[in-house]
Amino acid sequence: MIPFILRRLISVSVTFVIVSILIFAMMHSIPGGPFDAGDMPLPPEVRATLNERYGLDQSLFTQYINYMSGVLRFDFGIPFQSPGETVLELLGRAWVPSLVLGGLGVLIGTPLGILLGIAAALRRNTWVDYLASAVATLGLTIPVFVTSMILILVFAVWLDWVPASGWGSPDKWILPIVAYATIPMATYARYTRSAMLDTLNKPFVTVLRAKGLSETRIIYQHVLRNSAIPMVTVFLPMFIGTATGSIFVEAIFRVPGLGAYFVSSIRTRDYPLEMALMLMLTVMFCLAYLISDILYAWLNPRIRAGGRKG
Amino acid sequence: MSASPVTPLVDIRDLSVSFPQHDGVVQAVRGVTLHVDTGESLGIVGESGSGKSVSCMAVLRLLRSPPARIEATALSLGGVDMIAADKRQIADMRGRVAAMIFQDPMTAFDPVFTIGQQIVETIRVHRAVSKAEARSEAQALLTRVEIRNPASILDSFPHQLSGGMLQRSMIAMALSCRPQILFADEPTTALDVTVQAQILQLIKQLQAEFGMGLVMVTHDLGVVAETVDRVVVMYGGKVMEQAPVQDIFDTPAHPYTRALLASMPGQGGGRQRLTEIPGASPNPANPPTGCPFHPRCTVADTRCTAAMPPLQGNGLDRQAACWRLT
Amino acid sequence: MTAALELRGLCKSYPLREPGGWLPRYRQLPVVRDVDLTVERNSIVGLVGESGSGKTTTGMMALRLTQPTAGSVFVGGVDITSMDAAALKPFRARMQVVFQDSYSALDPMFTLAQIVAEPLHIHGLGTTREQTKTALDWLERVGLHRSYGSRYPHELSGGQRQRVAIARALVLRPDVLIADEPTSALDVSVKAQIINLLQDLQAEMGLSILFISHDLSVVRSLTDKVAVMFNGRIVEEAATEDIFTSAQHPYTRSLLQAIPVLNPRDRKDRVFRSREELEADIPRLSAADTGLTPADVPRLIPHGPGHRFEAIVQ
Numbered sequence: 001m002i003p004f005i006l007r008r009l010i011s012v013s014v015t016f017v018i019v020s021i022l023i024f025a026m027m028h029s030i031p032g033g034p035f036d037a038g039d040m041p042l043p044p045e046v047r048a049t050l051n052e053r054y055g056l057d058q059s060l061f062t063q064y065i066n067y068m069s070g071v072l073r074f075d076f077g078i079p080f081q082s083p084g085e086t087v088l089e090l091l092g093r094a095w096v097p098s099l100v101l102g103g104l105g106v107l108i109g110t111p112l113g114i115l116l117g118i119a120a121a122l123r124r125n126t127w128v129d130y131l132a133s134a135v136a137t138l139g140l141t142i143p144v145f146v147t148s149m150i151l152i153l154v155f156a157v158w159l160d161w162v163p164a165s166g167w168g169s170p171d172k173w174i175l176p177i178v179a180y181a182t183i184p185m186a187t188y189a190r191y192t193r194s195a196m197l198d199t200l201n202k203p204f205v206t207v208l209r210a211k212g213l214s215e216t217r218i219i220y221q222h223v224l225r226n227s228a229i230p231m232v233t234v235f236l237p238m239f240i241g242t243a244t245g246s247i248f249v250e251a252i253f254r255v256p257g258l259g260a261y262f263v264s265s266i267r268t269r270d271y272p273l274e275m276a277l278m279l280m281l282t283v284m285f286c287l288a289y290l291i292s293d294i295l296y297a298w299l300n301p302r303i304r305a306g307g308r309k310g
Numbered sequence: 311m312s313a314s315p316v317t318p319l320v321d322i323r324d325l326s327v328s329f330p331q332h333d334g335v336v337q338a339v340r341g342v343t344l345h346v347d348t349g350e351s352l353g354i355v356g357e358s359g360s361g362k363s364v365s366c367m368a369v370l371r372l373l374r375s376p377p378a379r380i381e382a383t384a385l386s387l388g389g390v391d392m393i394a395a396d397k398r399q400i401a402d403m404r405g406r407v408a409a410m411i412f413q414d415p416m417t418a419f420d421p422v423f424t425i426g427q428q429i430v431e432t433i434r435v436h437r438a439v440s441k442a443e444a445r446s447e448a449q450a451l452l453t454r455v456e457i458r459n460p461a462s463i464l465d466s467f468p469h470q471l472s473g474g475m476l477q478r479s480m481i482a483m484a485l486s487c488r489p490q491i492l493f494a495d496e497p498t499t500a501l502d503v504t505v506q507a508q509i510l511q512l513i514k515q516l517q518a519e520f521g522m523g524l525v526m527v528t529h530d531l532g533v534v535a536e537t538v539d540r541v542v543v544m545y546g547g548k549v550m551e552q553a554p555v556q557d558i559f560d561t562p563a564h565p566y567t568r569a570l571l572a573s574m575p576g577q578g579g580g581r582q583r584l585t586e587i588p589g590a591s592p593n594p595a596n597p598p599t600g601c602p603f604h605p606r607c608t609v610a611d612t613r614c615t616a617a618m619p620p621l622q623g624n625g626l627d628r629q630a631a632c633w634r635l636t
Numbered sequence: 637m638t639a640a641l642e643l644r645g646l647c648k649s650y651p652l653r654e655p656g657g658w659l660p661r662y663r664q665l666p667v668v669r670d671v672d673l674t675v676e677r678n679s680i681v682g683l684v685g686e687s688g689s690g691k692t693t694t695g696m697m698a699l700r701l702t703q704p705t706a707g708s709v710f711v712g713g714v715d716i717t718s719m720d721a722a723a724l725k726p727f728r729a730r731m732q733v734v735f736q737d738s739y740s741a742l743d744p745m746f747t748l749a750q751i752v753a754e755p756l757h758i759h760g761l762g763t764t765r766e767q768t769k770t771a772l773d774w775l776e777r778v779g780l781h782r783s784y785g786s787r788y789p790h791e792l793s794g795g796q797r798q799r800v801a802i803a804r805a806l807v808l809r810p811d812v813l814i815a816d817e818p819t820s821a822l823d824v825s826v827k828a829q830i831i832n833l834l835q836d837l838q839a840e841m842g843l844s845i846l847f848i849s850h851d852l853s854v855v856r857s858l859t860d861k862v863a864v865m866f867n868g869r870i871v872e873e874a875a876t877e878d879i880f881t882s883a884q885h886p887y888t889r890s891l892l893q894a895i896p897v898l899n900p901r902d903r904k905d906r907v908f909r910s911r912e913e914l915e916a917d918i919p920r921l922s923a924a925d926t927g928l929t930p931a932d933v934p935r936l937i938p939h940g941p942g943h944r945f946e947a948i949v950q
Contacts, residue, residue, distance in 0.1 A: 003658050203417040209372055210412075211432045211483070212405030215397070222420050229422075301422055301467040357823040473687075502686035503850055507894035508908050529824050532853075532896025536903060555900045573828035576853025577898060580877050581680070583835060584857055586828035590793040606825075 005294065012286040016279070020071075023278045024064050027271060034080045034269040054080070056271075067275060077272030081264070087276045091258070097167050098245030098257035104173070105180025106242045110235065113185035117192025122219065124197065132189055139186025145248035148179040152252070165254040176253045180242055187238065188231065195227035202226075233296045236288040244281065318345035319491050319523045320369060320408075323384035327361070327368050329377055336594045338364040340547040343621065346491065351517060351524035353538035353555065355531060355570075359591045361547040362527045366493045370408060371400050388490055406436045409484035413496040415476035419468035426464030429483045436487045451482040455512060474505040478512070485516060491523035498533065510536050531574060535559060540627075543567050546592040546602025549621060553628040563630040565610075566603045601633070609634050638713035640844035641675040641698060641731070641812045646707035648693050668693050669868040671707070672936075673846075675812065680838060680845040682855040682876065684891070685865035694865070695814050695848050699733055700724060712811060729759050732805035736817035738797035742789040748775060749785030752804045759808065774803040778833060795826035799833065806837060816848045831858050852895050856880055861942065864888045867915060870936065874943035885945040886917045919947040 035042060035050045042050070051057050055066060070077060076087035085093075113136070120132035139147075155175060156164035166172045199205065200223060208218045245259035258277075265274040297303040327339040339361040346352045356362040367373050368380050371392055385392045388407045390399065404410075412418050419428055429448040433439055439447070445464065452460035455478040468476060477497060484492060494513060498506035514537050517524045526538050534541055534555060541558045543551040543566065551564040562568045572585040589606040592598055598605055604614040613619070613633040622636065623629040649664040668690040675681045685691040696702040698709055700716060708717045716727050732755075735741050742751055753771035756762060762770065772782045778799040789797055798818060805813055815834070819827045831854060838845055849855050855862055856876060863873040864887065872885040883889050886909075893906055909917070921937070923930040928937060928949045936944045 007658075203412065203414060204420050206372055207410075207412060207418045207480075208420070209401075210370060210404055210410040212401045212403070212435050212487075213431070214401050217435075222423075225422050226420065302469050305467050305470060357825060503852065504686065504890060504894040504908065507896070507906060510896075511906060511908075530896065531824070532898065535898060535900045536896050559899050570824060573825060574853070574898065575828065575831060575851075575857040576855075576895070578856065578877075578880070581835070581860060582857055583832050584828040586832050587825040588829070590795055590826065591823055 001294075001297070004297070005290075008290050008293070012283075012290060015286055016282060019282045020068060020275070020279060021064070023275060024060070024067070027266075027269075027274055028060055028063075030266070030269070032269060034271065036269075067272070071275075071279065076276040079265075079273040080270045081268050081273070087272050090261075090273065091276060091280070094256060094258045094261060095245075096257075097255045098250070098259060099243050101173060101176045101249075101255060101257070102180050102243040102245055103239065105177045106184045106239050108177065109181030109184035110188050110238075112181070113188030114192045114231070116185065116189040118196060118219075118224075120189065120193040121196035121200065129193075132193070136186040136189035136193075139182040140190070142182075143248070144179055144183065144246055145252055147182055148175070148249055148252045151175045151179055165252070167253075167255045167257075172253075176249055176255060179249050179253070180246070184238055184242065187234075191231060191234070192227065195231065196223055199223045199226045229296060229299045232299065233292040236292050237285060240281075240284045240288045244284075316347070317386070317389050319348045319350075319388060320344075320346040320525070321384050321386045322365065322369065323382060325365060325368060325380070325382040325385060327364050327373065327381075328379045330379070331595065334595050337547055337597060338594055339368065340597070341618075342544070342547070342549050344542050344549060344552065346523045346525055348490065348523055349521050350540065351514075351526065351538040353526045353528065353534035353541045354544060355528060355534055355541060356544035357529055357591050359546070359594050360544040361594075362544050363495050365544075366410070366495060366525060366527055370404055370410060370493070371395075372404075372410070402436075405432055405484075405489070406487045407489055408491045408493060409487070409489040410493040410495065411477070411480050411484050411497050414500050415473055415480050416468070416500070418480050419476065421468055424465050424467055425471070425479050429464075429479070429486055432483050433486045448482070448486065451486055452479065454485075454516070455479070455482045456508075457482075473501050474509070477501060477505075477509055481509075481513065481516070485520065488520060489522060491525065492517065493525045493527070495527045496529070497526075499528075499530075506533075507536075513537065531559075531570060543570075546597050547594060548602060548618065549629075549631060550603065551628075551630040551632075552621070553630075557628060563628065563635055564632050565607050565634065569606075569608075601631070637677060639674045639710070640677045640712060641673075641846060642710040642713075643671055643673040643694065643698055644708045644710065646671040646673075646694060646697055646709070647705045648690070648697060648702065649705045667868055668697070671865075671868075671870055673863055673870065673873075675844045675846050677811075677844055678838075678842045679861065680834075680847055680859045682859035682862040683846060683848045683865060684850065684852060684855055684862055686850055686891075688867070689865040690868040691848050691865045692816055695733075695816050695846065698812075698846065699731055699814055700728075701733075725759075729755070729808045730810050731812045731814065732808065732810040734798070734801050734805050734813065734815045734818045736820050738794055738801050738821070739789070741801050742797060744789050747786050747788060748780075748792075748800050751789070751800060752785075752807055755804060755808045761808075770807060771803075774807050775800070777837075778803045779829075793826075794822050795829060798822065798830055802830075802833065802837070806841070806843070809841065810843070812844045812846065814846045814848070817850070818847075819854055820849070820851060827854065834858065852880075852891065864891065867911070869946065872943075872945040873936070874940075874945075878940070878943050882940075882943075884939055884943075885919065885947075887914050888945070890914060919945070921947050921949050923949050 033051060033056055035047050055063055067077065079087050079090055082090055116132045116135065120129040123129050152164045152175060155161050162174045163172045205218060208222055245257040247259035247263055250257040250259040261273060262277055265277060322345065323343045325339055325342045329336045329338060342361065342365055354362045369385060369387055369392060382393060387403055390403060426445060426448055430441060430444040433444040433447060449460045449464060452463055457463050457475065457478055463475065463479065498509050501509065510533060526533065528534060538555055541553060541555050542549055543564065545566050550566050558567060562571055569587045573587055575584055587606055592602050599615055600617050601614045601619055604610040619631045619633045621629045621631045646668055647670055648668040649666045651662040652665045654661040654663060671694050683691045683694065693702060697704045700709065704717060708715050711727050711730055716724060749768055749771045752774050753767040756767040756770060772785045775784055776782055780796060780799055819830050822830060834845065835858065837843060847855065847859055859876050862876050862879045863870050866887045872883060872888045879888065880892065883892055890909060897903055918934045926937060926949060930949045934946050934948045937947050937949060938944045
């Protein structure tokens with residue numbers, strides 16, 4: 001197991017380097033620099049001075065090496081659009097709302113989705129199944145900004161139960177969390193339903209019945225265990241994807257999270273911030289998949305216990 | 311003064327099982343009557359689509375109904391009416407009174423639990439026994455089915471074992487609650503020849519030792535010749551013939567039985583053309599009228615297309631359903 | 637007369653990764669070891685064994701569907717072992733195969749006529765119309781009505797599909813047909829039909845068939861000669877009836893005694909031996925008796941006409 005993990009960590013590092021080069025290249029391939037456009041066009045001399053100060057007049061290669069050597073020391077530079085703080089400080093500040101709202105959304109949506117999926121699988125082709133499948137399909141097909149606006153309209157405007165937007169007091173969190181929760185809920189509802197139906201059709205389930213086990217025991221002891229392994233491994237990547245903030249949800253609910261920066265950093269050519277965001281995502285996804293793979297290997301007896309004995 | 315009739319261990323009378331499909335109804339079993347007495351071994355011989363497996367699954371109520379429709383004048387197991395029984399009673403009968411082993415041992419076990427855990431589970435579902443006791447019973451059972459390293463097998467996962475080992479484990483699991491009858495649905499079809507012979511011999515020995523009834527469902531007449539006392543021949547969802555095993559081989563009455571025996575390969579004498587049965591098995595969704603075998607029967611006449619012949623006995627222990635025999 | 641198919645010293649090993657460790661380490665797992673087998677023209681040879689014996693792998697090597705690790709394959713006297721794809725193509729037309737699972741052997745998107753005509757199409761034989769006609773002729777030849785040409789595989793029963801597979805295999809009039817368990821998945825009443833069909837076609841076409849099977853009863857009724865494989869090697873080979881009446885090797889005997897009886901009165905209790913025991917029980921013969929040179933390794937030694945089995949000569 002250890003050599004497996006170490007081999008994977010090495011491959012993560014290689015991925016990291018390759019991705020960093022690709023991002024850097026793509027970033028700089030967009031014409032224009034951070035100080036070119038804007039409401040107040042700067043005189044050329046000022047621009048040149050600024051470019052020189054931020055090292056933007058050097059060759060791309062030099063800029064890359066400089067930035068990455070900083071990265072190795074956890075120094076991600078200073079964001080052009082917010083020079084009063086470092087990139088790390090900005091990320092630290094902006095990530096909190098995204099993590100709280102997105103994270104809670106996933107943590108609430110996932111169990112709800114699983115329960116919905118179990119109900120649908122056990123009551124196949126009844127109204128429960130159709131309702132659950134409808135909810136799941138809607139959750140996946142309706143774009144999250146539409147869901148968000150509907151939530152605001154219904155719960156904040158018409159019913160006036162919760163505030164429409166903002167960040168600060170927990171009652172402002174409710175609607176964004178619900179919006180975030182729809183996707184994991186829908187995904188897990190569909191996934192759980194099909195995984196369970198798949199397992200229920202397997203021959204060993206008939207054998208379990210022939211042994212005299214009650215249907216309840218068969219479902220909760222055997223079928224769920226068999227369906228769970230792939231579901232567990234899908235969780236982490238989904239969490240990462242949601243907990244880094246959706247630009248739509250954050251824009252609509254006016255949450256000062258990370259989402260907006262993903263797009264704004266590209267638009268404003270905020271190279272340090274852009275690089276930091278991309279690298280952060282890369283590392284987190286790589287680690288998420290690595291942990292998922294380890295979890296899968298550990299949970300799956302075929303891998304954990306080894307091969308043929310007799 | 312006549313003795314009161316002993317209730318058979320398995321009593322099936324006029325059983326019909328059908329499955330509605332989107333484009334019609336599949337009639338898997340159409341009016342089957344058979345029985346198994348205590349301690350007796352019965353072989354049910356038939357091809358795929360003959361209804362032999364479905365009949366056994368129906369007795370143990372292992373068919374999801376709905377969608378399956380199960381109707382019978384009598385369907386009893388150990389004296390209990392399996393149609394009227396509720397879920398709890400049925401679960402109680404399964405494994406304890408009647409056990410079943412299946413064709414493919416590789417897919418019969420839950421892949422995420424060890425063999426030991428699954429045998430122990432069977433024991434503890436039916437009897438109040440501690441885990442440790444159940445485990446030692448499981449180990450003894452594995453030894454009884456001729457597994458040489460039972461302790462290691464108890465802690466193995468299904469994917470780590472060969473087909474033969476898994477089938478033996480499945481037999482051990484089925485016998486763990488000392489059932490009165492064992493249903494074996496093609497238990498050796500997926501196994502090598504030598505393993506098959508060992509498993510059949512093992513089943514026969516265990517049946518005698520435990521005093522169980524045995525229902526051996528198979529398509530292979532050789533298996534039946536090896537293991538059972540009495541044979542029921544099924545075709546197209548119905549019983550064609552029923553007789554003691556020696557009689558079936560020496561003096562088969564029904565044209566289908568005779569054709570089956572004649573088409574068995576390996577009867578010696580070198581390379582030869584076999585006596586084949588023309589045509590193909592009937593489609594359960596659209597069976598022939600009258601006797602299901604008539605399209606392929608060499609001696610069929612007009613009566614055979616018109617109506618299904620009744621199962622008629624010779625007054626003793628043989629029955630056949632054929633117009634040509636009346 | 638050159639044999640239709642000859643296998644000489646065929647070996648196949650697969651690399652198995654050793655678990656653990658930093659850099660990958662492999663060891664070779666031999667699956668087929670030193671197989672010599674000849675299929676004469678106009679004959680049916682049975683290759684018998686249980687799972688793990690290597691019989692299917694041997695068949696695949698004969699067809700060059702798997703590359704042998706060592707040894708040679710001769711078709712009509714020509715060594716095809718290392719031929720490249722272009723040189724091999726005409727030989728592929730001379731060797732065809734029928735597999736066990738007729739369902740997955742036929743492409744469900746094609747009609748039966750298209751399926752049977754496909755080999756003709758691949759080898760560029762005849763116009764499309766001629767190809768279709770030949771295909772329909774062959775469907776009739778294997779016992780299906782010409783009208784079946786426009787049907788699809790899923791509309792047929794197992795036995796019918798296997799007939800189509802046979803028609804497709806024979807449409808190019810090959811010299812050799814390799815049949816890998818063609819009757820194992822079929823109903824009892826249909827097995828006999830397919831066996832008879834193969835016999836009839838073989839006699840009509842002078843075909844050579846290598847019939848791979850674990851079902852000894854079928855092999856007894858169908859083949860002229862049988863080779864028994866165990867753990868990757870041939871352990872006995874003889875004319876079919878000789879194998880069944882005077883088998884010499886312990887493994888062959890254990891295989892024969894495992895065949896279910898044909899009549900209940902012949903029931904007997906059997907004693908079984910494990911594979912390890914059988915492996916260790918190699919017959920030992922003295923050099924003096926056999927007149928052969930002694931050697932420490934087991935090898936195939938002759939015993940009567942066309943009969944040989946594996947033994948150690950001491």
